[in-house]
Amino acid sequence: MDITTLWRAPEVNPVNRKARSIPGLNPINMYGRVFFFAWFGFFLAFWSWYAFPPLLTLTISKDLGLTATDVANSNIIALVATLLVRLVAGPACDMFGPRYTFAACLLVGSIPTALAGAVTNAKGLLALRFFIGILGGSFVPCQVWSTGFFDKNIVGTANSFTGGFGNAGGGVTYFLMPAIFDSLVSRQHLSAHVAWRVAFIVPFICIVSVAIALLICCPDTPTGKWSERHLRAEQNLAEHGITGDVVNLPVGFGDKSNSVGTGSPSAGSNEKIDFTATGKDTANHDHEAQLGQQQMLDTARGEVVQKPTFKEAMHVIFSPQTFVTAGAYFCSFGTELSVNSILGAYYLKNFVSLGQTGTGRWAAMFGLLNIVFRPLGGIFSDFLYRRVGVWGKKYLIHVYAVITGAFLIAIGLTDSKHTSTMFGLIAGMAFFLEGGNGANYSLVPHVHPYANGIVSGFTGAMGNLGGIVFAIIFRYNGTNYGKVFWIIGIITIVINLSLSWIRPIPKGQIGGR
Numbered sequence: 454m455d456i457t458t459l460w461r462a463p464e465v466n467p468v469n470r471k472a473r474s475i476p477g478l479n480p481i482n483m484y485g486r487v488f489f490f491a492w493f494g495f496f497l498a499f500w501s502w503y504a505f506p507p508l509l510t511l512t513i514s515k516d517l518g519l520t521a522t523d524v525a526n527s528n529i530i531a532l533v534a535t536l537l538v539r540l541v542a543g544p545a546c547d548m549f550g551p552r553y554t555f556a557a558c559l560l561v562g563s564i565p566t567a568l569a570g571a572v573t574n575a576k577g578l579l580a581l582r583f584f585i586g587i588l589g590g591s592f593v594p595c596q597v598w599s600t601g602f603f604d605k606n607i608v609g610t611a612n613s614f615t616g617g618f619g620n621a622g623g624g625v626t627y628f629l630m631p632a633i634f635d636s637l638v639s640r641q642h643l644s645a646h647v648a649w650r651v652a653f654i655v656p657f658i659c660i661v662s663v664a665i666a667l668l669i670c671c672p673d674t675p676t677g678k679w680s681e682r683h684l685r686a687e688q689n690l691a692e693h694g695i696t697g698d699v700v701n702l703p704v705g706f707g708d709k710s711n712s713v714g715t716g717s718p719s720a721g722s723n724e725k726i727d728f729t730a731t732g733k734d735t736a737n738h739d740h741e742a743q744l745g746q747q748q749m750l751d752t753a754r755g756e757v758v759q760k761p762t763f764k765e766a767m768h769v770i771f772s773p774q775t776f777v778t779a780g781a782y783f784c785s786f787g788t789e790l791s792v793n794s795i796l797g798a799y800y801l802k803n804f805v806s807l808g809q810t811g812t813g814r815w816a817a818m819f820g821l822l823n824i825v826f827r828p829l830g831g832i833f834s835d836f837l838y839r840r841v842g843v844w845g846k847k848y849l850i851h852v853y854a855v856i857t858g859a860f861l862i863a864i865g866l867t868d869s870k871h872t873s874t875m876f877g878l879i880a881g882m883a884f885f886l887e888g889g890n891g892a893n894y895s896l897v898p899h900v901h902p903y904a905n906g907i908v909s910g911f912t913g914a915m916g917n918l919g920g921i922v923f924a925i926i927f928r929y930n931g932t933n934y935g936k937v938f939w940i941i942g943i944i945t946i947v948i949n950l951s952l953s954w955i956r957p958i959p960k961g962q963i964g965g966r
Contacts, residue, residue, distance in 0.1 A: 460485075470675035471604040475611050483672065487602050488615065490667040494559060495595040495619030497663055498588040501566045501656035502531070503623045503793055503820075505582060507630040508649050510798050511809045513578075516646050523575040525928040528794040529921055531582040531589075536917035538590025543910015544766060546597040547758050550679030551906070552671060555594035559664035562588035567657040570650030588660070589917065593910045595619060600898045600905055601674050601758075609838065609846065609895025613831020616894055617823040617887065623793050624820025627813045629655075635810070682758065759903045769904045770911050773955045778897050778908065779915035780952050781850050784945040785857065785889040787919015791941070793820060795927055796879075799934040803870050815876060822883045829884075830891025838895075846896040847957040851949045853889035857882060858946035865939030899958055 458474035462482055465472055472484040479485035505513065509524055519527075538558065545554045565584035572578050596612050603611035633655055637648035673679035761769070769775060796819055800812035807815065830853065837845030860882035869875040893912070900908050927937050 465675065466604045469604075471608075472602060472675070473604045473606055475603065475607060475614070477614070483675070484602055487598065487671050488611065490663065490671055491555075491595050491599045492615040492618035494555060494663050494667055495591055495615065496622040496625075497656065497660050498559060498562065498591040499619055499622030500626045500629065501562070501622075501653075501660060502535070502585060502588045503626045504566075504569075504630050504653060504656055505531070505578075505585075506794055506797060507627045507813045507816075508634060508652075510801060512634065512645055512649050516649065517572065517574060517578060519575055519578070521931065522928070523578070524798075525924070527575075527578050527582045528791075529924045529928060530579050531586045531794075532790060532917050532920045532924060534583045534586030535589030536914050536921065538587050539593050539910050539914035539917060541910070542590045542593040543597075543906045543908070543913070544761065546594050546906030546910070547904065548760055548906075550673040551594040551598035551601060552667065552673050552679070555591055555598060556664045556668050558587060558591035558594065559660050562586075562591070563657050563660040563664070566653055566660065569653035572650075590913075592616070592619070593906070593913045596894055596897070596913070597906050597909050600909070605898065606839065607835060608898045609831040609835040609892070610828065611831070612894040612898070613828045613834075613891030617825075617827025617831075617891060620789070620823035620827060620887070620890070621821050623789075624817040624823065627797065627817030627820065631810050631813050758905055761904055761907060766904070766907050769901045769907045772901065772959060774900045774957065774959055775908055775911060777847065777850075777952050777955050777957070778893055778900060778912040780948050781854060781889065782893050782912050782916040783919035783922075784854055784941075784948050785886055785893065785919075786913075786916030787921075787923050788857070788861070788886060788941055788945065789890065790917065790920030791923035791927060794924060795934060798932075800875075802932055802934070803868075803875065804872060815872075818876070819879055819883055822880065823887050823890075826884050826887035827891040830888030830893075831895045832891075833888070834892040834895035843896070843899050843957040846892065846899070848953070850889055850892045850896060851953045853885045853892055854949035855946050857885040857889060858942040858944075858949075860885065861942030861945065862939045863942075865935045865937070865942065868935030896957060901959070901962070 455474075458476065460476055460479040460482075462479075463472035463474040463476055463484055475488060476482045476485040477488050480489050505527070509519075509527070513519070514524060517523075542554055542558065545557075562585060565581050566588070569581060569585075572581050595615055599611050599615045600608055630652060633652040634645075634648050637643045637651055638645060641648075643651060674682050676682060759765075793816075797809075797813050797816040800807065800815055801809065804812060830849075834846045834849050837849055860878060864875075864878045864882060867874065867878070869878070894909075897908055897912055898905060923937070923941055926940060927934070930937050
């Protein structure tokens, strides 16, 4: 590994201009800047999305007179809006571009965050947490935007870092929200009734600031405007001397226009667009990766995102390959969401002496481990891709999942009252669970790459559905948290083994290989 790639300008794909390394320490560079705003925007969204649980068990419950059932219901409702938004955000990314979709999720979700102080009862809490759940939908444009800037050789690493750093917001919130609350009580001398309400103004200000900044400072795609992505790919091919006709687009996808620069051939059409090419290579090759003509043609044919119709979207969603990423994410991210909601309460039940702040800090570690474990999943996935191809990425997901299931079963059956045993098992589970999340979104860009928004959105939504299903199981088992852990472990193993036989990408797919 060349450490200088962390700050120097990356090599790029000559057709779509996607980077083949991640200049994560260079925010001046366009790719480094997009990388930063992708993870930091989602980090703030996740922080606010999960800002309630650290204060909910004791402070907010006491102030609003909540029962354990009210708390459980609020944890479930927080995931419902996110599921719906992710289903919509995927196609929206393909239609309008991920940058505007990302900013919209952040700005709309920030409004209920600022209104947290208006809650006075359980019904108000349910309504508020539902709308704050919009912020969770920002994960989809975060990943689609990252996929749009980083090429296949490194996209798993890029997506796992942006997703992992972002998910860490779910851990940081266990430190930040109690710290902000404690500071308002001890230094500003606010009552608990007022302090927890004022605390939510902090994430609101941060989210709005970053949403505006990413709109001002970042582009839609490496080639410029989202609406011009097809034109730029055509121009780049022509500059590299590729003569004759433009290649066919994937069957079933495309805008309904056939003129150069305004669209692509209509669905199922055999028509082609003419390149204005001389047969000579006139491109500037600075920072360009050397790709063969066929590789460039396949990139143009299969990896430029198309604007789908409803029928075309259904074709992608109900393909076996999309079911693989969705089913695996149902288990892995669903588990992460449901565990994030109850872990502080679980620790408080088993380790009463730690108190709300102490158990909150230990629960935060589960989310904070995303900073390391989710990126590792993407890094391992990209390593296997370079050695054995796309199958390596797929099997890594299932291996991670089965081991995660084993840890969940162990946690549930032991239900340990010893801090070292419990925290050790949770950390072990987090390594494979969060690594599996990173490996999953390393595979997603390869599956129907011309419909990346749809695949990303549906996969992300199924992760939320898993969170809802598992949260409901927690809801109906009261404080018997251990039992639910081993139930989720069994579900995880069974689903992943049942999906392991499906090929990672459709037979005959162009691009994404």
